Amino acid sequence: MSAPELEGGAARQPLPQRIANGIMGGANVIATAWILVIMVMILVDVIGRNAFLTPLAGVPEMVKYSIVGIVFLQVAHSHRHGELIRSDGLLGALTRRAPRTGAALDMLAQLAGVAVALMIAWSVWPKVIRAYERGEMEGISGHFQMPVWPFLAIVTAGSVLLAVSFLISAIYAAQRIAR
Template sequence: MADEAAIPRDDAPPPRAPSGSFARVIGVMNAVGTLWIILLMLLINADIFGRSFLNHPIAGVPELVAFSIVGIVFLQLAHTLRSGAMTRSDVLLNVLERRAPRARFTLLSIFHLVGGLLMLMIAWKFWPSVVAAWLYPERNFMGNPGFFTIPQWPLFMLVFLGIVATAIQFLLLSWNDLRSAREIAS
């Protein structure tokens, strides 16, 4: 029979992968994303002020906003997963939590493993785009030539790093869920 302390309670926080240097890395990525949001808001407000009162908008703001939104999402994706804020349906997991906690952790382990493998496949397929954007920046840019352009390689690199970090986080969660299922069984 399972030990009472090993069975998760409703008020217990969701289990997470162990803390460590990787947790700090994705914490820094999340903080950079948050600071980027603040700077983006300042840029947008400065552009609005320039358009409205000075009749002189800031060049490239729409391109920078489009660039930034994608970069911010991928910088913060792994931290979102780690903190348990990733959108999912918990109906079955909630039922299993009360009735079969070991099955719940096993199901979560499989879910997180599949998520990690899918993210690794995405990273594998995306890597050639990162290399092409790095090697040929004159062909890989955002914006209007002659007015405002941004090379795509920094954005592609951020997206790639975010995908890899999210894959690692998925795999860490899978391992942690598997360990929790084993602890309940013993």
């Protein structure tokens, strides 16, 4: 199913939903810009390696952590716009035959998404604190090192945004049940 709660324009959405959509959209823009920066870094690294025998320090480490950060910055926006991978053949058929039952099943699925996203955030947050307090670094000492905690914080924040997105969709499904 697409995200019908986005139809009708932003003016018809409640303020908290508009704020959440704005934050999710902003996170998506940041992730897209981050992809462009990573592409340039990889290009400079490849040219430096092959043309000058001097690679750009830290590119493998930055790419490794960036991929995870980018995914978690974009996942909530993808869900809000109905672009998250989902198998809804059964839900679609059920919704056509029994709209309220379909909406109830959709609401349960969205609430399960809230639970899973919050579990991810809950399990990663202590790692953020520990990595920050210990000054955990990725890379080779004396060559290139970067802190780990910002990437873990992005995973936590992205998971919370995803939980908010699932919650908004669950509320919309509950409204469809009530109609």
